[in-house]
Amino acid sequence: MIGGDAAGGSAASQAKKRCPELDVVMFERGRATSYSACGIPYWISGAVGNEKDLIARTPEQHRQAGIDVRLRTEVTGIDLDRRTVRWRDSEDGDEGDEPFDELVYATGSVPMRPPVPGIDAGGVHGVQVLDDGVALRAALDGDVRRVVVVGGGYIGLEIAEACRVRGLDVTVVDMSPTPVGTFDRDVGELIADAVRREGIELVLSDAVEAVDVGADGRARGVVTASGRELPADLVVLGLGVRPDVRLARDAGIPLGGSGGIAVDARMRTEVEGIWAAGDCVESRHRLSGQRVVVALGTHANKQGRVAGINIGGGYATFPGVIGTAITKVCNLEVARTGLSTEEAEQAGYAFVTAAVDSTTKAGYFPGASPIRVKMIAERRSGRLLGAQIVGREDSAKRIDALAICIWNEMTVDEVLSLDLSYAPPFSPVWDPVLIAARKAFQAVEDDIRELVTD
Amino acid sequence: MIGGDAAGGSAASQAKKRCPELDVVMFERGRATSYSACGIPYWISGAVGNEKDLIARTPEQHRQAGIDVRLRTEVTGIDLDRRTVRWRDSEDGDEGDEPFDELVYATGSVPMRPPVPGIDAGGVHGVQVLDDGVALRAALDGDVRRVVVVGGGYIGLEIAEACRVRGLDVTVVDMSPTPVGTFDRDVGELIADAVRREGIELVLSDAVEAVDVGADGRARGVVTASGRELPADLVVLGLGVRPDVRLARDAGIPLGGSGGIAVDARMRTEVEGIWAAGDCVESRHRLSGQRVVVALGTHANKQGRVAGINIGGGYATFPGVIGTAITKVCNLEVARTGLSTEEAEQAGYAFVTAAVDSTTKAGYFPGASPIRVKMIAERRSGRLLGAQIVGREDSAKRIDALAICIWNEMTVDEVLSLDLSYAPPFSPVWDPVLIAARKAFQAVEDDIRELVTD
Numbered sequence A, B: 001m002i003g004g005d006a007a008g009g010s011a012a013s014q015a016k017k018r019c020p021e022l023d024v025v026m027f028e029r030g031r032a033t034s035y036s037a038c039g040i041p042y043w044i045s046g047a048v049g050n051e052k053d054l055i056a057r058t059p060e061q062h063r064q065a066g067i068d069v070r071l072r073t074e075v076t077g078i079d080l081d082r083r084t085v086r087w088r089d090s091e092d093g094d095e096g097d098e099p100f101d102e103l104v105y106a107t108g109s110v111p112m113r114p115p116v117p118g119i120d121a122g123g124v125h126g127v128q129v130l131d132d133g134v135a136l137r138a139a140l141d142g143d144v145r146r147v148v149v150v151g152g153g154y155i156g157l158e159i160a161e162a163c164r165v166r167g168l169d170v171t172v173v174d175m176s177p178t179p180v181g182t183f184d185r186d187v188g189e190l191i192a193d194a195v196r197r198e199g200i201e202l203v204l205s206d207a208v209e210a211v212d213v214g215a216d217g218r219a220r221g222v223v224t225a226s227g228r229e230l231p232a233d234l235v236v237l238g239l240g241v242r243p244d245v246r247l248a249r250d251a252g253i254p255l256g257g258s259g260g261i262a263v264d265a266r267m268r269t270e271v272e273g274i275w276a277a278g279d280c281v282e283s284r285h286r287l288s289g290q291r292v293v294v295a296l297g298t299h300a301n302k303q304g305r306v307a308g309i310n311i312g313g314g315y316a317t318f319p320g321v322i323g324t325a326i327t328k329v330c331n332l333e334v335a336r337t338g339l340s341t342e343e344a345e346q347a348g349y350a351f352v353t354a355a356v357d358s359t360t361k362a363g364y365f366p367g368a369s370p371i372r373v374k375m376i377a378e379r380r381s382g383r384l385l386g387a388q389i390v391g392r393e394d395s396a397k398r399i400d401a402l403a404i405c406i407w408n409e410m411t412v413d414e415v416l417s418l419d420l421s422y423a424p425p426f427s428p429v430w431d432p433v434l435i436a437a438r439k440a441f442q443a444v445e446d447d448i449r450e451l452v453t454d
Helices: A006-018 A037-045 A059-064 A130-140 A154-165 A185-197 A246-251 A297-311 A341-346 A396-407 A412-416 A432-453 B006-018 B037-045 B059-064 B130-140 B154-165 B185-197 B246-251 B297-311 B341-346 B396-407 B412-416 B432-453
Strands: A025-027 A068-070 A073-079 A084-089 A095-099 A103-105 A109-111 A146-150 A169-173 A201-203 A208-213 A219-224 A229-231 A234-237 A241-243 A274-276 A325-329 A332-338 A351-359 A370-378 A384-391 B024-027 B067-070 B073-079 B084-089 B095-099 B103-105 B109-111 B146-150 B169-173 B201-203 B208-213 B219-224 B229-231 B234-237 B241-243 B274-276 B325-329 B332-338 B351-359 B370-378 B384-391
Touching: A006 A025, A006 A059, A006 A103, A006 A297, A025 A073, A037 A130, A037 A154, A059 A068, A073 A246, A103 A297, A130 A234, A146 A154, A146 A219, A154 A169, A154 A185, A154 A234, A154 A325, A185 A201, A185 A325, A185 A332, A185 A370, A185 A384, A219 A234, A274 A297, A325 A396, A332 A396, A341 A351, A341 A384, A351 A432, A370 A396, A370 A432, A384 A396, A384 A432, A396 A412, A396 A432, A396 B396, A412 A432, B006 B024, B006 B059, B006 B067, B006 B103, B006 B297, B024 B073, B037 B130, B037 B154, B059 B067, B073 B246, B103 B297, B130 B234, B146 B154, B146 B219, B154 B169, B154 B185, B154 B234, B154 B325, B185 B201, B185 B325, B185 B332, B185 B370, B185 B384, B219 B234, B274 B297, B325 B396, B332 B396, B341 B351, B341 B384, B351 B432, B370 B396, B370 B432, B384 B396, B384 B432, B396 B412, B396 B432, B412 B432
Parallel strands: A025 A068, A103 A274, A146 A169, A146 A234, A169 A201, B024 B067, B103 B274, B146 B169, B146 B234, B169 B201
Antiparallel strands: A073 A084, A084 A095, A109 A241, A208 A219, A219 A229, A325 A332, A332 A384, A351 A370, A370 A384, B073 B084, B084 B095, B109 B241, B208 B219, B219 B229, B325 B332, B332 B384, B351 B370, B370 B384
């Protein structure tokens, strides 16, 4: 295994479990295994009290399962002919070669860094691995008042909110006209409202052109393309990530068109005996048919499990993704699945949309809170292509129901007849999801009628 | 329309909307239309402040939509040859005949009353229609300290909790060994614990044999089959309901084997031009293939909509039910879908089960609460047949995801690969639903292995 986080850790566990006679060696660059990178923002905000809470499986637990864990040991090269990996211990500088029969490439991702002047200055932080989180938290404990977050996607907003919770002045810069650009614009507006209400400043449709570096070599703000100067004691990069494929490229393990490592459904690369899983691979999007890179712990765990089962002599496949994502932005819950309108267009679908506002419980029930459900349905067929949910508590997790509808290629007409649960403390008698399906079905019908009338 | 609640109201609205030239007359025995019977317990507990809040659509709203609403008017007979219904105004005693071309039979259900001595005494209350709720609430406002609830199903427990919230001593009597007998025994035990923790006494595996009536003609307790005497100032019948098919039977509209009115997927009875919808009809269970009566507002609304669209010249079908249900029992959320183990046995399935305990958010996230997911999967095929969820807040509504898996006849192997939403505030990296699917898949695999080994 190269990498001991979600994908590598899962693959190692499964392979060893299925086939105990395997010698499993796990190289991990960092000092922790199987931790929740997604939990870092909540540890920074203080919602999660202890760094240790983020560790799902410690090196000791892996070792007890019979896995040879090499921490702080970086793999520096893969020799496909000799079937060895070159490693270096980052503590004592030792180096060596480790032979393998089967190799799992699970290097994860690297944070995107805009190639602008000053980006490597002191006071510019990433939030990719646990050590980044430790460094950022230590910095925030110092004399910091103003923070600029570069990137208004999931991770950018989560970090912005964490800093705001700590009482700091926070500005988020993003190139898109609304934050979390993977949502439709109308949903993005609601996200922007929630973020601003929390006292976070948003600089949208603008990009960071340079980090302003002081005489001490530390960042003291950023300058944007539109000429704005945003002073800051600390700059955090929350631009998202790209697959870490350096070693693979050097070794000649083929990449796919999306930039991730190309794998089949069993997580085999195109090189015999080399497997890959997690943020570094590309997955099949079940709606667009395209290969996409989606860096999410939930996929990494599943893919690692699949690779491990296959290596251990079993049979398992990873059937692809449909773009499900969820986040909490201040008081707002937002989630999406399938294609956004923009993605649906790019994928060549003709579609209609429908959005409804409802409540999470029966309207008369105490604690009922607003929820908006938006659906994207294919013209003519009525097939559900995508959905987005925004609302207060108890809203966003309902996206799973729609993700499963999309997974099963249901039409909105079929969706509206589903036997979903109902009781006043849990939903109106017509569940918001079903009301949205009714309205989407209406839109599909109206569209067909127009065709006939024309 | 005979009946102006969920099914009748929906049918009337849809028919009139699709075909405005129709003359739609809606007879309603009570004084309200389209109200939430499921909300009555919450109005009794005080959680819902105002009786009016339970009304989804007032008679005035129906009238504005062009529907001729006749309140407090009971239909006393249907003449299929002359195509008329006989009606009687319960206020002034007027009677008359109303002709029809199409008739929607939406009489709903009647509460089950055990045929025991004293059942008709004063102080014995039902909770079926809004007027029952009004009467019960008025009685509870009087000098009441001890309440016995007959029946420990959904409605029985909801009423028991409402009375307990009002500070009363409450005892629930039920024939099953665990409350809400439609759940598996292990889940039922958890429900029983939650109910008892709330200070409600449970008398299980026992039945009410008689209502003890005082000299004043009022109930002063119940006597059970096992000889227990349970004193009470008030007795509430929460035994559930059966379809109200009296008029249909008298008129010769055929019933199905389950006792509900037989209808096809378009909600047509076997008599030309006579439709039926709501609690009074039987539906096809998509897993057992059997006809079942499920009295739930959510089905009634869907069925009414389907009947109304068809009468209005459109085409719509009701594709059946899979037994999804949800309720809040004190602090516990419980939900089910598909078949219980008992139902799966009765339907002739061979199956394995798996249950897992997890958390509603990432384990390290503040507010993560326990959730148990149980799955029933068919042997060999691994098809998901049923699921049950018990937990604290944010647990039970997740049943919808599994309901949709069952609806689409997914195997547990397919379920565990689903692209469900993940972020620490919403679920562990392996969603509880997916962990349960993994364990159920394991059970299916182990079972197959045993077969091979045997």
